[in-house]
Amino acid sequence: MKGKVAVIGVGMIKFGELFEKSLENMIQEAYLNCLKSVDKGIDPKEIKAAWFGQWSGGYIGQGSQSGATLASMIGNLDIPVTRLENACPTGGDTFRHACLGVASGLYDVVLALGAEKMRDKPSAESMMAAGGGGADTGWHPSWMLGQGGPVIQAMHAVRQMHDFGYTMEDFARVAVKNHLNGTLCPFAHFQFKVSIEQVLNSPSICWPLHLLDCCPQTDGAAAAIVCRADIAKRYTDKPIFVLGTNVGIDHSQLWDRNSFVEQPATVKAGKGAFKMAGIKPADVDFAELHDCFTNTELLNIEDLGFARKGEAAGMLKEGQFDRNGSRPINPSGGLKAHGHPIGATGLGQILEVVTQLREEAGGRQVKLKNGIGLQHNIGGPAFGVSAVNILSRTS
Amino acid sequence: MKGKVAVIGVGMIKFGELFEKSLENMIQEAYLNCLKSVDKGIDPKEIKAAWFGQWSGGYIGQGSQSGATLASMIGNLDIPVTRLENACPTGGDTFRHACLGVASGLYDVVLALGAEKMRDKPSAESMMAAGGGGADTGWHPSWMLGQGGPVIQAMHAVRQMHDFGYTMEDFARVAVKNHLNGTLCPFAHFQFKVSIEQVLNSPSICWPLHLLDCCPQTDGAAAAIVCRADIAKRYTDKPIFVLGTNVGIDHSQLWDRNSFVEQPATVKAGKGAFKMAGIKPADVDFAELHDCFTNTELLNIEDLGFARKGEAAGMLKEGQFDRNGSRPINPSGGLKAHGHPIGATGLGQILEVVTQLREEAGGRQVKLKNGIGLQHNIGGPAFGVSAVNILSRTS
Numbered sequence A, B: 001m002k003g004k005v006a007v008i009g010v011g012m013i014k015f016g017e018l019f020e021k022s023l024e025n026m027i028q029e030a031y032l033n034c035l036k037s038v039d040k041g042i043d044p045k046e047i048k049a050a051w052f053g054q055w056s057g058g059y060i061g062q063g064s065q066s067g068a069t070l071a072s073m074i075g076n077l078d079i080p081v082t083r084l085e086n087a088c089p090t091g092g093d094t095f096r097h098a099c100l101g102v103a104s105g106l107y108d109v110v111l112a113l114g115a116e117k118m119r120d121k122p123s124a125e126s127m128m129a130a131g132g133g134g135a136d137t138g139w140h141p142s143w144m145l146g147q148g149g150p151v152i153q154a155m156h157a158v159r160q161m162h163d164f165g166y167t168m169e170d171f172a173r174v175a176v177k178n179h180l181n182g183t184l185c186p187f188a189h190f191q192f193k194v195s196i197e198q199v200l201n202s203p204s205i206c207w208p209l210h211l212l213d214c215c216p217q218t219d220g221a222a223a224a225i226v227c228r229a230d231i232a233k234r235y236t237d238k239p240i241f242v243l244g245t246n247v248g249i250d251h252s253q254l255w256d257r258n259s260f261v262e263q264p265a266t267v268k269a270g271k272g273a274f275k276m277a278g279i280k281p282a283d284v285d286f287a288e289l290h291d292c293f294t295n296t297e298l299l300n301i302e303d304l305g306f307a308r309k310g311e312a313a314g315m316l317k318e319g320q321f322d323r324n325g326s327r328p329i330n331p332s333g334g335l336k337a338h339g340h341p342i343g344a345t346g347l348g349q350i351l352e353v354v355t356q357l358r359e360e361a362g363g364r365q366v367k368l369k370n371g372i373g374l375q376h377n378i379g380g381p382a383f384g385v386s387a388v389n390i391l392s393r394t395s
Helices: A023-036 A068-075 A090-103 A123-132 A147-164 A168-183 A197-203 A229-234 A264-277 A294-303 A314-318 A334-338 A340-359 B023-036 B067-073 B090-103 B125-130 B149-164 B169-183 B196-201 B229-234 B264-277 B294-303 B312-316 B334-338 B340-358
Strands: A007-014 A049-051 A081-085 A109-116 A204-206 A220-228 A242-247 A286-289 A370-377 A385-392 B005-012 B049-053 B081-085 B109-116 B204-206 B221-228 B239-251 B286-288 B374-381 B385-392
Touching: A007 A023, A007 A090, A007 A229, A007 A340, A023 A109, A023 A220, A023 B196, A049 A068, A049 A090, A049 A340, A068 A081, A068 B239, A081 A090, A081 B149, A081 B239, A090 A109, A090 A220, A090 A242, A090 A340, A090 A385, A090 B090, A123 B125, A147 B125, A168 A197, A168 A229, A168 A264, A168 A294, A168 A314, A168 A334, A197 B023, A220 A229, A220 A340, A220 B385, A242 A264, A242 A340, A242 B081, A264 A370, A264 A385, A264 B067, A264 B385, A286 A340, A294 A370, A314 B204, A334 A340, A334 B081, A334 B090, A340 B204, A385 B081, B005 B023, B005 B090, B005 B229, B005 B340, B023 B109, B023 B221, B049 B067, B049 B340, B081 B090, B090 B221, B090 B239, B090 B340, B090 B385, B109 B340, B125 B264, B149 B204, B149 B294, B169 B196, B169 B294, B169 B312, B169 B385, B196 B340, B221 B229, B221 B334, B239 B264, B239 B340, B264 B294, B264 B385, B286 B340, B294 B312, B334 B340, B340 B374, B340 B385
Parallel strands: A049 A081, A049 A109, A286 A370, B049 B081, B049 B109, B286 B374
Antiparallel strands: A007 A220, A007 A242, A081 B081, A109 A220, A242 A385, A370 A385, B005 B221, B005 B239, B109 B221, B239 B385, B374 B385
16 A cells, blocks of 8 residues: 555535535535645546445435445546445545555546435434444344443443543543644534533533533535545645555454453554554654544554553643644544544544645644654444554655 | 456355344355355465445344444454445445455455345335335435336336337246246245246236346345455466456436436446456356346346347347357346345356356356356446446456
């Protein structure tokens, strides 16, 4: 992968509760923003294949979606388009498939686009879908046991408190940092600050997690155009190169897990991506990590090797993960501020990584040293699916 | 693609109304059959990535499926696994993704597996899902207009009758041929012969299509292992090479179609695959074509260039598409005899193509000249998605 694939354009829409926009409206808007972002210009006909990340279609009753949905909406029926779904990492895996497509040698320029309507359903059903967290109702009983996202992460949080002495204040500090960053990101669903007190005083969702420890339910769409690295300069003066891309899998059942202070899917996705990239966690300047819940961000930081187990909360308190810290985590505001429109989430994170690496992030720009950023998702039944993509200014 | 990727193993289960088997049972059985088919043996750990073709999960209420479902069932949590869905061509596109994965250079040996439970739901819902034919309920109103598979294909059949003088007997002849072939295939759901009279006397589903013009609703699973062509001989003395793989897309709305005697998705998928393979339709010895309805097989034969428009029915009557004809079509018995467990269908066809090219098809073996076979799917909203894979004994 290294040196083979580059990102030449990224685009998204402002995430939010978008009752006034259809899935199709959102797809078109993200696509047009993505095309416009290619600074030397691109003829849409140069895009030779596409992948559509979309999770909720079948699950919350919006009907099955195929590649034809995306093809119709971008007005290009002359290319192969495939829909894929991999639970909460759908967006990150959609980006990976675009990279595989280019690396295969079959397509020089391709599109990855994710879009999700999470709010157009009765809230009970919508919450259930979110609660199910990509779980299925077949062999995996987690959904039937009420083991949705908040419940599973609350169990992790309790164990983090028990094993490491983490506190609810530590978790709340993730929300404080990410919402502050989110006030500077024009695409974030929520653009307000929160205090530790506000988080702790917000309603309890599943002890020890409060409402403000959870990311919101959100509609959104995001896209990226990737191409052969050796032709990227035709399209942009600032191509961003893909160093590593991977998906990690773990058990679909909580009872098979050995630990609740580690999520093996993330560990595996990270290790594979770092190996492919030929770098170490220490080489990464900043990262967009899947903070669906505040405690999850601390798990992710440790699982990816940015902190030793039990040390992330202390480093957070010291400000190391702040926007101007030694390794900013979620400079965009993360899922906490953006929400989590599943198929779109990972591609929105890719947009942030690319924007930061191009030093075009304005008020939320982080300092770059090696010019390397990382994107991460985790989710699915028992949080058994993860995606990691590593991007760089140099190939 | 040409010369890069080879099939080293294929496996499936007997398709049918499998109330006694879960989705997971079917996955495991197809996977084990696939492993066993690798004649020089393979350590399952050599498989480095997998793709899971599964359509109905979300759509008919079985919950969302991610890559973790397949990973759990094959007992391998150490590789990236992605679920994909592309309407009725899900199986063919799953195979394509396995090929892309190998061609990308990231994975030497990978698995494509498709599985579908179509019968475990109340029949009204199941029929609706089948009727919807992969249509969604958002922007595409075909499902809401009652434009399911039989309805859409009946409109094509009427136009084939009007433009070409095709008759209900011509359509019935497809059923006669394919059911005869199916009696020789151990994996077929239905293993009985039918006569033209039986087809014409079976209940009308949507004029001019009768019950026996339609493929059955069926449960099933099928798989293939593909690897780098240059290492294929480690695993088998009879590798089968992938010459071309493509997906074609067309409008998602019937009102955008210019013709009802052509399905542009198939035309596009075929043209791209033939170009990639560097061959012409005339070079193909035999093909497994998506005969979800009898008239559809005639459309497919013409759309892929095996007959000129309006000539397929006559060539069929002459026996050219029979198992011992000049270009056998659906020697396995096709969807007519196998049924159509969506994610599995395309991979079941791949198994037939590989088995025939290895000359291991026993009583249903076709004569080979160039040693090239083709697999084809069509479906989705307004039949706007198609997949074509071209396989060969030589690279």
